[in-house]
Amino acid sequence: MDYLSQSAFLTSAKVTLARGPVAIVLVEDLVAVESTIRHHLAAGFRTLIVYAPEALVLPEDVSARIHRIPWDMHRPDALTEAVNPLLAAAPPGVWFYYCFNAEYLFYPFCEHRNVRELLAFQAEERRFSMLSYVIDLYAPDLARNPDAVNRDEAMLDRAGYYALGRPDPANQGHPKERQLDFYGGLRWRFDEHIPENRRKIDRIALFRTAPGLTLRPDHTLSDEELNTYACQWHNNMTAAIASFRVAKALKRNPGSTYDIESFVWHNSVPFSWTGQQLMDLGLMEPGQWF
DSSP states (O other): OOOOHHHHHHHHHHHHHHSEEEEEOOOSSSSSSHHHHHHHHTTOOOOOEEEEEEOOOOOOHHTTEEEEEETTTTTTHHHHHHHHHHHHHSSSOOOOEEEEEEEEOOOTTTSSOOHHHHHHHHHHHOOEEEEEEEEEOOOOOTTTTTOOSSSSEEESSSOOOEEEEEOOOTTTEEEEEEEEEOOOHHHTTTGGSSSSGOOOEEEEEEEEOOTOBBBBBTSSSSSSGGGSSOSSBOOOOOEEEEOOHHHHHHHHHOOOHHSSSOOOOTEEOOOOOHHHHHTTTTTOOOOTOO
């Protein structure tokens, strides 16, 4: 269903958003939008909301399964102004997920289990959020794919990831409990082209709504416990978001495109489009779920 505005959607949002889990796709350009939507519909999200420019044209079978809201993702605070009103309108306890176009959610055993099974397990473990790592994808031949996007030949980095303690400004800069800042991928290898506040690859992409909960511009949530990588009693499952977003940006930006002839290096490997490969590389963890 298409809506004239976000306000028009919000008039009936409580009923729509009660049917979770809810996925939000934020469309920044017209690259790989259809494949992004189809991937998340196939994952098992019951409600899928697409914020997109009016220029986007989708097949009828896709349009019939989504809620589409016109949106300009290039305006200031576009992310939080899109997501937070939905969180406020949804009933408490609904699972939400968000991503951008040309991004694809993977989680442990996703080849055999849908996202509803995943989130049911998380709830049983008394975990109301799920840490995700954004894993950069890129085309191996930028001459053939100048936008750096090629799903059939996508590559990723098998190494070069690390974590640092997350300083707490309210506690003299000491590390926050069970929170880390994660780095790696193209944001690390080409950091001279990435603003410092955009170099992290961690994102709390899956979480449950609660009264007053909001998403912050740095992809963390207003409830600090939801930003943790593990609970106090054992390690928890993590997910991965395979993403062409940074590669696209680096090749679109005039300040970086001519400095980058290829993203391929000695730690590049073909992406198999499976969660098993990401687990084998240590890029997501099954926790207690087997």
